[in-house]
Amino acid sequence: MNVSVIGAGTMGNGIAHVFAQNGYKVNLIDVSEAALEKAIATITRNLDRQVSKGSITEEIKQSTLQNISSHSSLGAISHSQLVVEAATENEAIKLSIFKQLDEIAPEGCILASNTSSISITKIAAVTSRPELVIGMHFMNPVPVMKLVEIINGYATDAKVTATITELSKKLGKVPCVVNDYPGFIAxxxxxxxxxxxxxxxxxxxxxxxxxxxxxxxxxxxxxxxxxxxxxxxxxxxxxxxxxxxxxxxxxxxxxxxxxxxxxxxxxxxxxxxxxxxxxxxxxxxxxxxxxxxxx
Known part of the structure; x- marks a missing residue:
């Protein structure tokens, strides 16, 4: 599975880290080249910490970094099966991003948001594929925290929920499925x-x-x-x-x-x-x- 992560901040780089460490090819996308450079540096430091603690090997560190490619254009999502948006917690920004993702992402691509509070139903409504839109709320720091709060929008397809639930488990996380009401559960x-x-x-x-x-x-x-x-x-x-x-x-x-x-x-x-x-x-x-x- 090819995965794209939108936003190279604290949550975005953590999400990219976790996917890449578990063998997924990840496109880390941000409009800021400086943010991308900082994100790769942060991921490298966190991997070094894992190596020093003996939780991963140097080989895993290197393969994780090799699995991540950084991009400043949303065009990088054109071959992704999953996009995880991790931009700032601002409704207008997220709605704008999802409108663009819907236009660029290939047919069948799941669009997930790491939002901690904004309505998945509202986000899905600006796309032509509301059944493929879901919440995938990771906890900070992503490489450490086990929980992924999975949020069903009003139109989210049950197969999409099952796919994201199983994917979360493959990342070593514990998924909890909730419904789309203000604040979700967390x-x-x-x-x-x-x-x-x-x-x-x-x-x-x-x-x-x-x-x-x-x-x-x-x-x-x-x-x-x-x-x-x-x-x-x-x-x-x-x-x-x-x-x-x-x-x-x-x-x-x-x-x-x-x-x-x-x-x-x-x-x-x-x-x-x-x-x-x-x-x-x-x-x-x-x-x-x-x-x-x-x-």
């Missing part, structure tokens, strides 16, 4: 928890470290909700909450004003160097942002 449950943690900070119930410690030690979460929000990206969290709020019309999904302000101020978490914590290159110490030091 983010419908996760984002209100993160939002409530932010509200707890906003209302002065407890500080950043206390909130995260309660959830780590009390609920056995590997990472507290505020640290996790930083890791996901506060802009992404806000976008997903807005999808939930708009989709259900329920005030319980309304984003906390503190989250809105932080995103407006471009305090986005790990990606910007500061969110609820401050992130310094080369340091693994978790330091609470001075903004919340006196909470």
């Amino acid at each position: 983010n419908r449950i996760l984002m209100p928890m993160i939002n409530e943690a932010i509200y707890s900070l906003y209302e002065g119930v407890a500080g950043v470290e206390e909130i995260d410690t309660v959830m780590k030690l009390g609920m056995a979460h590997p990472m507290g909700p505020l640290q996790l929000a930083d890791f996901i990206g506060l802009d992404v969290c806000l976008s997903i909450l807005q999808v939930l709020h708009n989709g259900f019309g329920n005030p319980k999904y309304a984003p906390c004003p503190l989250l809105v302000n932080m995103v407006t101020a471009r305090k986005l978490g790990v990606k910007s160097g500061e969110g609820f914590y401050v992130y310094t290159a080369g340091s693994k110490d978790l330091v609470v942002s001075p903004r919340f030091g006196n909470q």
